Every structure is written in C-alpha cells, then in structure tokens.
Amino acid sequence: MPTITIGDYLLTRLKELGIQHIFGVVGDYNLGFLDQIINHAGLEWIGTCNELNGAYASDGYARIKGAGALVTTFGVGELSAMNGIAGAYAESVPVVNIVGTPATTTQKDKMLVHHTLGDGQFMTFAEMYKKVTQTQAFLNAENAAEEIDRALTSCWLYKKPVYIALPTDISYVSIEAAKKPLNLNYPASDPETIKKFIEHAAQIVEKATRPIVLIDLEAQRFPMQSFINDFLQRTGIPFAAMGMGKAIINESHHQFIGVYNGFSRQNVQKYVEQSDCVIAFGLLLSDFNTGGFTSKPNADVTIEIHGYFGRIQQVIYKKISFCDSIPALTKRLAKYQYQGEIVHPLKQKANTPRDIPIRQQWFWQQIASSIEKNTIVIAETGTSTFGTLQMSLPDEITYIAQMLWGSIGYTVGALLGVCVAAAQRPAVLFLGDGSLQVAAQEISTIIRHHLTPTLFLLDNAGYTIERIIHGATMPYQDIQHWNYTELPKIFGNTVWCMRVKTEKELVNALIERNKNKDKMVFITIVLDKMDIPETLSKLGKLMAQRNQYDSKQR
Ligand SMILES: Cc1ncc(C[n+]2csc(CCOP(=O)(O)OP(=O)(O)O)c2C)c(N)n1
Ligand SMILES: [Mg+2]
Secondary structure (H helix, E strand, O other), X not given: OOEEEHHXXXXXXXXXXXXXXXXXXXXXXXXXXXXXXXXXXXXXXEEOOOHHHHHHHHHHHHHHHOOEEEEEEOOHHHHHHHHHHHHHHHOOOOEEEEEEEOOHHHHHOOXXXXXXXXXXXXXXXXXXXXXXXXXXXEOOOOOHHHHHHHHHHHHHHHOOOEEEEEEOOOOOOEEEOOOOOOOOOOOOOOHHHHHHHHHHHHHHHHHOOOEEEEEOOHHHHOOOXXXXXXXXXXXXXXXXXXXXXXXXXXXXXXXXXXEOXXXXXXXXXXXXXXXXXXXXXXXXXXXXXXXXXXXXXXXXXXXXXXXXXXXXXXXXXEOOOHHHHHHHHHHHOOOOOOOOOOXXXXXXXXXXXXXXXXXXHHHHHHHHOOOOOOOEEEEOOOHHHHHHHOOOOOOOOEEEEOOOOOOOXXXXXXHHHHHHHOOOOOEEEEEEHHHHHHHHHHHHHHHHOOOOOEEEEEEOOOOHHHHHHOOOOOHHHOOOOOOOOOHHHHOOOOEEEEEEOEHHHHHHHHHHHHHHOOOEEEEEEEOOOOOOOHHHHHHHHHHHHHHOOOHHHO
C-alpha cells in the first residue's frame, strides 16, 4: 500500500485543483508544512508582506486559475487574513485557507501558548471563520484524507473559500495515498426539474419580441462562457453585461449592446427595462453592481440561470446545474431566431492630447485605447471602478473589480495573484492613492518575482469617492501626500516610474512605457480631488440618500 504524509497528500490534492503557487506568511505553527511545500514538485511558495495581502493574492490567483491557496499561522495570521477571505466568500472565489495550528497534544492539554487569547481555547478563531467559509476541516491522523477531500471538493463545487486547520504534529504523519483523483464533476441535474424549467423558459423566450441576455458575476465563477457563447450564437439574442459581468463575453461580439446599470447609455437601459424576456446568467443585484439599485430588470419576465438553480417569475427550480441547463435551453430553442435590430455601443476613440490637466472623463476614454487584447484589467474600489466600467475593452480580457465586498487595498494583493497566475498575460491596475496606502508593501513582492504589470495610480489627494457621498471638504477625507513616483523604487530597481499632470504627458508616458516592458510600470496621474467619472456623479447622491446621515432625509 503506497503511503504519503498528510502534508503531501494535501499538496497533491491542491495541484488537482490547478494550483501551482501557494501564498502566505510564515509562522512557527506552519513551518513544517512550508518545508513540504518547498520540497513538493510542481508547487511554488510566494511569501507575502502580510496575510491580508496574501488572502487578496490568493483570491486574484483563483479568479484566473480556478482556485487558490493561502497558508497562515494560528490566531495572528489567520485573523489578519479574514477580511480577504470574507471578500472571497462574498464574491464566490474558491480559496483554500490553510491554517497551521498548535500541536494536537498542546491543544488537548489546553496549554497557555502564544497566539491564543490565553484561555486554553483553540477553536475561537475557527468559530469566527464559520461565517466566512463554506466548510471547515480539522485534520487529525485518522480523518485527514477524507476531510481534505471533502473540503477541497466543497471549495471547487460551491466556488467559496474553505478553512483547513493543520496541527503542527500532523503534517508528517503517513497515511494511505489516494487511489483516484478528486471527483470535481459538477453535480447532475434532477431530470424532471430541468425539463420543467426548460419548458417554462422556452415558452417565455418564444413569445418575446424584445429578449435580452444579461451576463453577470457567476457566469465567470462557474465556467459558463462557452455555453453562453453557444446560446448567443444559436439564438441571435442581444446581450448586455452587468458591471461584475463585464468582458466575460467579448465586447466586440456583434450582439453586445453595452454595460447595463441605471447609468448606462439610455438605449441599453431602455432596452433591458422594456424587454419582455430577460435571460440572466449568474445575476447578482447588489448596490454597486446595479448602479445604486438603478438597474431594474423586470422580475416578471426574467429567467435566471445560476450555478445550481434557476428562477423564473419567482419560481425557484432547485438542483439544476448550469452545465446542463444552458445547453438544454440552447437545444430547445433550435428553431428560434432573434430578428430584431441590435444597437451596438459606440466605439471610443483616443483624442488628440492637449497641454491641459488630465480630467477623469478624458482619462478613461484615452486609456481604453491603450489596453491590449488578453489583458487582465483590475479596478480598485473608488473612482477607478466606475471609470473602468465606462471603458470599451478589447477581446479576451479578464476584468476584476471587487464590487460587492469593496475592500480598499484588495487590488494590490490581487495584482500579485493574477501576475503569478498568468505571468505571460499583460496586467493593468487602476487604483486610488487612498487604496495604495493600505497595501503598498505588496508592490515589493511583485518586483521580487520580476513581474511586469502596469499600475496607474490616481493621485487625487485622498478619498474622492467618499467626498462625493458626504463631507467633501472634511479633514477625514485627506491623506498624507506620499512621493509616489519614488515609492516603488524603495522595493527594488526593476520598476519604471513616471508622474503625469497633462494629457500630453500621459500620452508620452504611454509611449515610453512600451520601451520598458521588461519592468513593472508605475504611472502616477495627478487629478483634481473633486474630479470623478460620469458614472459616479449620480451614484454618490443615491448613496448619501440611502445612508441617511441627514435627519431630514429620513
Ligand atoms: C478596508 C476598507 N476601508 C474603508 C473603506 C471605505 N472606502 C471606500 S472607498 C474609500 C476611498 C478610496 O480612496 P482612493 O483609493 O484614493 O480612491 P478615489 O476614490 O480617490 O479614486 C474608502 C476609504 C473600504 N471600502 N474598505
Ligand atoms: Mg484618491
């Protein structure tokens, strides 16, 4: 009977999820396991400056590779990571969160050891993680193989983070090696339910005169793209993308009409809201994703297809998998063909640059034309998210914005993760000065691994998006102005930095950037502190109303 250590068993299974890199921070409760990572063929350790950034990096990595992994130490490490893991939970990102815990004997004897609250309790932090992970596994010599398989399968199928506690004295215990690979097949659909669902859906589509397809977040998390492409091709129905579904299907597609939220171009908004049949893939009607609840697809005519369920006119069809439901609907509509007109979004063009200060409206239009095919575009919470939503993007883009969880600083860690996951793809990050100040250290790890993304830093003297919502000139919106152009250089030499104030300077910087493609590029854009992209002006007012700071609004 072939045997394997528990640590190596876990690592072998992680590789089955497509994981080749593991992020995290060292601690004495995980050192033994880290040795196993270093010695395990086909896996690389990527140490991060702190656990929060490590969690963000494993989230970014998972969005590209399909799964990610993080290793932290008990208590201090795992709690630092919690914001990042909660974000992965909210946004359905499969991250395996492995925590090195004190030895089983230490726990059994309730010893007063470091990184505890000094109360002899060892489950406190795992209890906290129950709310932000799909499942938790506590490994011991007897249950390790079964529990590892259960947790990793759950992570993969539900597209949510899972928690694995690995005591120090367990990593090197030998167990029987796995006889077969993990079963990662998506669950089979209930045949009766899927039949009813498809019939119900097809009847609505066939009667409709103005059908529209909406693409959203889950269409990326569950690999729906090729099924959706077949559906679009077969039916000819036009489609719009929600913010979190941006660029999942190429924006050059001849059936694409634009990004839909309440602030989108009038024709997109009208088309969706007057539609008599909305076929929505992976819909998530959250506040930012709907432009402050201004997107209002008509629920009475909406057919929702999610990972494992469908919904039509508020009837929920459980136990139907996307990989069955989308092809079945495509097949059922074999004779259907959309005949109506399709209004394409306007193509944005680069303008002739002038010798005047850069404004956001000009910036987003200009910069869109510099983005190459196949780029990973990341936008930080703040004005950057709303600016990027206005951009038309070329084909084969992965667009990442944490629009539901919205934790500032996320994108610096996520950038590390995506660059490690796909070093051969161009990566571009747009982030604000306030957000950079949360997570700037991780630029160091990007430089350390010779990764070559481009960062556009929006230097607008503080928290502009918050100024738009409330207290525009209040001191809490200001931040210390750093020397951003010099900052990355303290982490290493292989970075090219530039600061631009005018349109002409930016265009020149973009030309210069092309000569420095072997380095990380860091371009600081100086902007006015009250300048915002068009999409944001209406949203700020809506947010202020919803928060009801002002008693008169109640
Ligand atoms: C961890 C965390 N803390 C606080 C906030 C609240 N918040 C949302 S946006 C924002 C300001 C972002 O400022 P900046 O990155 O400079 O972007 P700008 O809007 O100026 O472009 C803050 C503080 C948050 N979303 N996440
Ligand atoms: Mg700012």
